[in-house]
Amino acid sequence: MKILILGSGGREHAITRRLASDSPAPELHAAPGNPGIAQLATCHDVAVTDLDGQVRLADELQPDLVVIGPEAPLVAGAADRLREAGHTVFGPSAAAAVLEGSKSWAKEIMAAAGVPTAASVTVAAVEELAAGLDRVNPLADVPYVVKADGLAAGKGVVVTEDRDAAITHAEAVLTAGGQVVLEEFLDGPEVSLFCVSDGTRVVPLAPAQDFKRALDGDQGPNTGGMGAYSPLPWAPDGLVEEVLQKVARPTIAELAGRGIPFVGVLYCGLALTSRGLRVIEFNARFGDPETQVVLARLASPLAPLLLAAARGELAEETQLDWSEDSAVTVVLASAGYPVTSRSGDPITGIEDAEQLGAHVIHAGTALADATLVSAGGRVLSVVGTGADLEAARALALRATEAIGLEGSHHRSDIALRAATDEQAANEVTA
Numbered sequence: 001m002k003i004l005i006l007g008s009g010g011r012e013h014a015i016t017r018r019l020a021s022d023s024p025a026p027e028l029h030a031a032p033g034n035p036g037i038a039q040l041a042t043c044h045d046v047a048v049t050d051l052d053g054q055v056r057l058a059d060e061l062q063p064d065l066v067v068i069g070p071e072a073p074l075v076a077g078a079a080d081r082l083r084e085a086g087h088t089v090f091g092p093s094a095a096a097a098v099l100e101g102s103k104s105w106a107k108e109i110m111a112a113a114g115v116p117t118a119a120s121v122t123v124a125a126v127e128e129l130a131a132g133l134d135r136v137n138p139l140a141d142v143p144y145v146v147k148a149d150g151l152a153a154g155k156g157v158v159v160t161e162d163r164d165a166a167i168t169h170a171e172a173v174l175t176a177g178g179q180v181v182l183e184e185f186l187d188g189p190e191v192s193l194f195c196v197s198d199g200t201r202v203v204p205l206a207p208a209q210d211f212k213r214a215l216d217g218d219q220g221p222n223t224g225g226m227g228a229y230s231p232l233p234w235a236p237d238g239l240v241e242e243v244l245q246k247v248a249r250p251t252i253a254e255l256a257g258r259g260i261p262f263v264g265v266l267y268c269g270l271a272l273t274s275r276g277l278r279v280i281e282f283n284a285r286f287g288d289p290e291t292q293v294v295l296a297r298l299a300s301p302l303a304p305l306l307l308a309a310a311r312g313e314l315a316e317e318t319q320l321d322w323s324e325d326s327a328v329t330v331v332l333a334s335a336g337y338p339v340t341s342r343s344g345d346p347i348t349g350i351e352d353a354e355q356l357g358a359h360v361i362h363a364g365t366a367l368a369d370a371t372l373v374s375a376g377g378r379v380l381s382v383v384g385t386g387a388d389l390e391a392a393r394a395l396a397l398r399a400t401e402a403i404g405l406e407g408s409h410h411r412s413d414i415a416l417r418a419a420t421d422e423q424a425a426n427e428v429t430a
């Protein structure tokens, strides 16, 4: 089987890596890819935003399957263009990807489908802001949640107890011509669950947890994600089934009923609140860096799953096999991320990290005269696996610390609490 993967980040490297370990191994191509992906696939110099170039490349290669990684080309209509040209595509149409591209539309779909989510108000003008904030948080007793309506690479959301800061963020989005969604604050732990759909049927992957804030202790600004782990030993039994029943299936059915079948990954970002399960956000693709840990644990072959979804032939009773191992990833970010990022700094120590037993996913790297250098905010995603979360976490951290990148930073508490709780629970049962 020949597969073309579109994208250049950590998610696409993780997808490529997992596809490469299918048996029989598919022939892999990527566009544009990155230096990590290039070790596993033939990379083609076509930008993520170059839809014409992507169609030309697919026409030339005639892959059995095209997998679209990032949201930007999906929202821009890459899947539509490729399908029109006769290709088999894993990734939603532009119309379906609006689920990620517009938080206000996602709210509308959830309301129509009866999917539990935070109460919200969409605001289009600065004059409506104060009344909107009063409506979603009348007692001003919990943090304000202000979201840019459009795509923002995970950085459009501000959660703050400071009303002035909420207003400042909202005004910045509004004066730039966007809308904001003001939301009720959701307490409780977050879970990311990827649901593969062929437009009507849904097959869930394993749940993961992402760490959105830049700094240890969930301090600092929101980022695209600074680390993740899977499985979630603390998650209630039946969580995945509950998400399927209350969230994924009704959403997929609502979209299908509107003539907008969703083919790809419906990423359900969830909060397990004191009042029950709520959707925080939908994305129209695999999450980054959760993909790095989820696919590291997937024991079933990946290519047939994605191909079946792309063909509209997913078997709902598909039972995927999962490794008993835990996986933890730590993201190594460049100086200044998420506010700015620094590129062009040499990266050292990847081999040392891998000799420790971890694997290193490239997220924002480039080759400059045969030297591997940073090329973005999130530079590497270091994945450790082990018998439990503590083993996986310790390995991921040790390996991250073996890597040299001037000015870089990473969190040291990814999966810490879950690992500690898991060990305590094991001691009780031992």
Ligand code: AMP
Binding pocket: 118, 145, 147, 154, 157, 159, 183, 184, 185, 186, 187, 190, 212, 222, 269, 280, 281
């Ligand atoms: P989003 O881009 O919508 O996933 O938001 C990014 C992050 O902001 C989420 O992962 C949460 O940590 C936080 N967040 C978003 N919406 C809410 C909410 N309604 N209540 C509490 N935290 C939220």
Ligand code: GLY
Binding pocket: 154, 210, 224, 225, 283, 286, 287, 288, 289, 290
């Ligand atoms: N890790 C969050 C996201 O992929 O949107």
